[in-house]
Amino acid sequence: MTAHALNRRDLLKLSALGAAAVALPLERVVSAKSASRIASSKLPRPYTxxxxxxxxxxxxxxxxxxxxxxxxxxxxxxxxxxxxxxxxxxxxxxxxxxxxxxxxxxxxxxxxxxxxxxxxxxxxxxxxxxxxxxxxxxxxxxxxxxxxxxxxxxxxxxxxxxxxxxxxxxxxxxxxxxxxxxxxxxxxxxxxxVDPLEQSLPIPKGDYEAPLILTDKIFNSNGEFIYDDNGHSGLYGDVILVNGVPWPLMKVEQRKYRFRVLNASLARGFRLQLSTRDPMTVIGTDGGLMVRPQTTAQLRLGMAERYEIVIDFAKYKPGQRVELRNLGVKNSVDYDNTGKIMAFEVTGPAKSLADNAVSDPDGLLNPQAPAMDLAPAMAVQKRKLEVERKNGQWVISGTTWADVVKSDYRKVVAKPKLDTVEQWEIVNKSGGWFHPVHIHLVDFKIIERNGKAPFNYELGPKDVVYVGENETVKVLARFGPHKGRYMIHCHNLPHEDHDMMTQFEVVGDSEGEGDDPITSAPPYGIPDPLPDL
Amino acid sequence: MAGIGPAAAAPTAPADRAERNWRRAATWSVNTTAALHVVVGLDHLHHSTLLAAFFFGVALVQAGLGEGLRRRGPQGTLAAGVGGTVALVVLYVVSRLATLPLHEFNDRPEATDLLGMSVVTLELITVAALAALAAERWRARILDGVLLVGLGVWAAWATGILS
Structure with missing residues (x-):
């Protein structure tokens, strides 16, 4: 009769494969805890x-x-x-x-x-x-x-x-x-x-408004930056800077603050969340104020995207600390402290409660944002752009900037007519990369993400769209106000440099071409002395 | 007087109990893995129908194995089950350490995520359970084979072939 049991020797035999299957893939993750070569004692503790x-x-x-x-x-x-x-x-x-x-x-x-x-x-x-x-x-x-x-x-x-x-x-x-x-x-x-509408709204301004420029860096032992873009795939620093300061601490009063958040990293995407998991109110996107504010507990932020967010610190007690955390995005490399961005420490009651709202009394911000008035029926042309890696190069619909250069800057992927509306579908078939795609010149409206509505915080005018892994995004734009050639590219900057960038040309009916981007206002040697402006 | 009253239930032999427990473990792990492979297949459907079809196929075969286990199929089923499952585990490890030409746009090793780790853990349980269910002379051969494969993976990693 067979004894159905595994003895110690059997388990040892199994463990060789079991340990390999569990440990080796994890080793990849665990070994990536820091990138900088500088002594860890030189790195500040977050929020200090x-x-x-x-x-x-x-x-x-x-x-x-x-x-x-x-x-x-x-x-x-x-x-x-x-x-x-x-x-x-x-x-x-x-x-x-x-x-x-x-x-x-x-x-x-x-x-x-x-x-x-x-x-x-x-x-x-x-x-x-x-x-x-x-x-x-x-x-x-x-x-x-x-x-x-x-x-x-x-x-x-x-x-x-x-x-x-x-x-x-x-x-x-x-x-x-x-x-x-x-x-x-x-x-x-x-x-x-700034403009009169934005200035007239009772949203936080002045001392209660601040830029948050997010970047990530790798430091060498001598303090210099290390540039390692992993074979042009992306640079992922282990030190998160906000306005040039690693993981800073901001003192705030018990009221609303408005933050102009910009992801200026080369390749790191962020997913913002407050440590309290309280919602943030998004009032603006790349192209300015939204029609009406949107609340979200998490905000995915690709490179070059801007969101204006309002955080209300009124409910927190003096001395309480609220962290702005990064939950990370797919295919970013994370290290020990890349989950932290900055912290806010509540000092006490607000010195002023003026401009302490997220919209006007009707709940509106910019009801006439031009891009948000666009509708699919207005599109006179539909186009499709595919962002992908082909033969070791990053390409947009099969073209690179080298192709544009080779054509004496004539090659374009689209020729929209001035002041017409087009619908562009941007397709990322890769599961390994996301591409924040930037279309120069225009503000656009995101109408669809993988066949569904865009995230609520994307319901504002945009000029960069996060095209995630295996995602297809549709946008509407009115092309203008200028004629001429403008770039489209991935804002993962190593991708852009190698060579995920192409161009479109806005054309008129008969009035001739737009200004030439290179020859119309060329640079020249710095005169000595430099004349007054 | 003997034979009066309801017959006492036949005591279950420890070997039977062990066999039943291992069979339950194998059936559960293989069926759960099949379900998770359907999820994996759906995840790949957006960008590669071929990959999605592969995972749906794997799920189907694993569901068949689960049914075979339930019906107490022949010893050959156990050996084939171990062989196929070990191959999947190796494919998982290789795909996490090396860039495979899985589809046109694949340019880096696959990410190590919770879903993948859950699947591979279940597959390791399946291998152990199937080996335990095998007859002793089969089991020794099966486990020697698994050992060789495991050592091979470590050797490939240590020599940089898998990196």
Whole structure:
């Protein structure tokens, strides 16, 4: 008769396979607890450093219609980790760069000098740049076209019309093939466009409004940044910075605060949640205020996406700490402290309760946001874009920026007519990657995500859409207000640089082409002395 | 007087009890794994019908094995069950450590997630239970084979073949 039992020897035989099956895949996960090579004692404990915000830059001069700014792109040294000097590239030598505060209807002229070293001191590439004001409907030659590069020692003057609704924009580098390194080194900053509607709403402002620029970094033993994009797949830092500070602590009063959240990481997606699991109120998206606020307990945030959120600290007791956590997204590499972002410590009663609402008394914010008025029936053309990796390259519908360059910048994936509405379907067939897809020039409305409604916090004008693993997203956009060639790309910046970027051209009926993005306003050598603006 | 009254229930032999328990464990683990493979298949349906079909096929075969176990199929069923399950475990490990050309867009090892870990744990229980159900001379051979496969996986990892 057979004894149905496993003896010790049998179990030992089984354990070789069992241990391999359980331990080896987990080893991959467990071994990825930190990326930085600097001593862990040099890294601050989360929530010990004070929160700070980048300075707001003042215009050099202003006239009746325009504010004039000068910003130098140059190297600087930042003390991101206490007592550790980190070389950065910064607008005005700081990272994040200074915030520009613009008013709708007033043009901004921004003269940008590239005073960076001819070669990156460590990584060796030529530090050319191209400044993109992300979220602005700029003319093609001022849009930061990737190949419209300003080399070290050159200057370029950008003009921003500021004709759109109030919104949180950001300016960042877009230089071809080095966007990721330049942005990682620090060439990124916020730009706030305000308008009478936004100013009239009783939503938090002034001391009760703050930018949250999220990035992640890897530090070398000498304090320098390490750039490791894992074979152009993505860079995942183990140190989370908010406005350039690792895991800061912000003191808040018992009232509502408005945060302009920007994911300025190269490849890390975030899923925000409060440690109390209380809801956050989303009042704005990439293209400005939503029609009405939306509440959510979790907020998925892809690279370059902006959300304006309101957190109400009124119910928390003085001394109570509320953490803003990152639950992580699929296919981001997480480390010990990448689940933490920052913390808020409640100090006591509010000094002012003015502008302490999330909407007007009717529950509205911007009922006439142009992109949100679009409907599928208005679309005169439907197009499909596939974002994928093919033969080791990141491509959009089979094309790369190299293809665009090879065509003398003529190759386009779409030619929408000026002021017409189109419906674009963006397809990501991969289970291994998500792609935040940015369409320049336009605000769009997300109408469908995998056949279902978009998340409630996406119900606002957008210019970046998180196309998750195996997701298909449909968007509607009205193409304008300018003619010309504009880029579409993945905002995972190593993907963009290698070479997930293409372009579309907005065309008119007969009036000729739009301005050329490269030749219409080319950079030139920095004159000595630099003339007044 | 003997034979009067209701007949006493025949005592269950410990060997029978053990056999019944292992059979229950094997049937439960193999059926649960089949159900989870349906979930995995649905997860893959969006981007690869081939992969989805593979997992649906695996689920079907595992459901068949579960039925075979319930009906006390022949010893060959047990050996085939162990062989197939070990192959799935190896495929799981390889897919988590190496980039397989599973579909056109696959460019990195699969993520180690709770669903995958649950499936592989159940499969290890299945292997153990099926081995326990096998006749002793079959069991020794089966477990020697499992040992060799396990050592092979470790060797492939240690030498960098699986990385």
């Amino acid at each position: 450093l004070p929160f700070k915000v980048p300075p707001v830059i003042k215009p050099v001069r202003s006239d009746a219609t325009t504010d004039y700014y000068h910003i130098a792109q140059r190297t600087g040294v930042a003390e991101i980790l206490p007592g550790v000097k980190t070389p950065v590239f910064g607008y005005e030598g700081i990272s994040p760069g200074p915030t520009i505060r613009a008013t709708r209807g007033r043009e901004v002229v921004l003269r940008m000098t590239n005073e960076l070293p001819a070669r990156h001191p460590r990584w060796g590439y030529e530090a050319w740049t191209s400044c993109h004001l992300h979220g602005s409907a700029s003319l093609p030659q001022y849009d930061g076209y990737a190949s419209d590069i300003t080399r070290p020692g050159q200057v370029k003057t950008y003009r921003y019309p500021n004709t759109q609704d109030a919104r949180t924009l950001w300016y960042h580098d877009h230089g071809v093939h080095h966007t990721a390194e330049n942005a990682y080194m620090g060439l990124a900053a916020q730009y706030h466009l």
